[in-house]
Amino acid sequence: MPEPKPNPKPALRVLIAAPRGFCAGVDRAIQIVELALERFGSPVYVRHEIVHNRFVVERLKQLGAVFVDELDEVPDDRPVVFSAHGVPKSVPAAARDRSLTFVDATCPLVSKVHRQAERLIEEGRHILFIGHAGHPEVIGTFGQVPAGSMTLIETVEEANAVKIGNPSNIAFLTQTTLSVDDTAAVVDALKARFPDIRAPRSEDICYATSNRQAAVKAIAGECDRMLVIGAPNSSNSLRLAEVAERMGVPARLIERADDIDWDWLGQPSTLGLTAGASAPELLVREVLDALRERFDVTEEIADHTPERMTFKLPRELVA
Structure with a gap:
């Protein structure tokens, strides 16, 4: 041979x-758009990318989803889905004012951070939020609480430099999609400066x-x-x-x-x-x-x- x-x-x-x-949150968000299309027919509007993936977005477009940047681009007679990253409270409030049908696809783990933020503000605490400026999740979380009640921290350097009026009455939360190691370093810096800082009941990084x-x-x-x-x-x-x-x-x-x-x-x-x-x-x-x-x-x-x-x-x- x-x-x-x-x-x-x-x-x-x-x-x-x-x-x-x-992950489970992404899978759920995509299913929500698909089910909304089945329930309401096309087009279904989606405020921002449902998840950050062009392939996923293009496939949903082919099924009849229309992606928009702002709520005022959604017609009065069509449903809208909010992305997995979460939205400020003002967005569903504006949808209700217009009597829009809307479905919230915010990841439940992001919603958990939103609820923590609300509780901490109710306790009168100032929140140091560890995250990346401009990320939709950060914008959505800041939009859950009154302006000025939360300060964004991106780096160890910022953690070491931030000025707080009442250091004995602060807490920290984090974006869910951060580097585990980077976040640990920022948290260590905050705890070193503010020994009484309130930590989340469970880790926010998903x-x-x-x-x-x-x-x-x-x-x-x-x-x-x-x-x-x-x-x-x-x-x-x-x-x-x-x-x-x-x-x-x-x-x-x-x-x-x-x-x-x-x-x-x-x-x-x-x-x-x-x-x-x-x-x-x-x-x-x-x-x-x-x-x-x-x-x-x-x-x-x-x-x-x-x-x-x-x-x-x-x-x-x-x-």
Whole structure:
């Protein structure tokens, strides 16, 4: 028998992080738009991107969703869905004033932070909120409380410099999609300056963000390069690339397989692959298919603990 021809493609072990991709909050938000389209017909309007992923948004557009920046772009006779990142109280209030039908797709873990903020303000505390300026979740959370009752803290330097009128009556909360390590450093700085600062009853950084960062840390030591599938405006996806870089692994954030920089990738022996919480698994398979065109790929799923978190859908869509 003739000897088998050698494979001309270089071998590549792809170590796939787990957990990765959709979290329960993202899955719920997408379902809400789909169910709203079934219930009300198209078009259904969505204020801001339902989640930060262009592929997801484009698919929902094809089903009949219309994405807008502000509520005044929504016709009086059509329903509107609020994004998973949460909205200021003024937005549903404006919708009620116009008698608009609306469905709130805010992630329940973000809503939990909103409720904490309200309770702390009722107690007369000033809140130091750890987060990224301009992120929709931060805007939504600040919009739950009176202006001036919350101060944004982005860095350890800001934590060390912030001036508080009554340091004995303050609390801190955090955005749900931050770097676990960065946030811990900021919290340590605040606690060092303000020993009496009130901490949240449970950690605000969501389980999915923490788990995906831990999954990257678990595989980074074996990887020559890391690809993170996610949108450039996705906070949790950006944090995954940062985690890898800080462990000495060159990492790139890509939205789809077409974004792979093959010159940058080179010929690694082991490539790490993960996806942010708003990136569908279909895009992971797309990247693997692109890699197979150039490499002799061996896939390996990292050991992991499955996520079993689920969130209930709004009553008005499942009744």
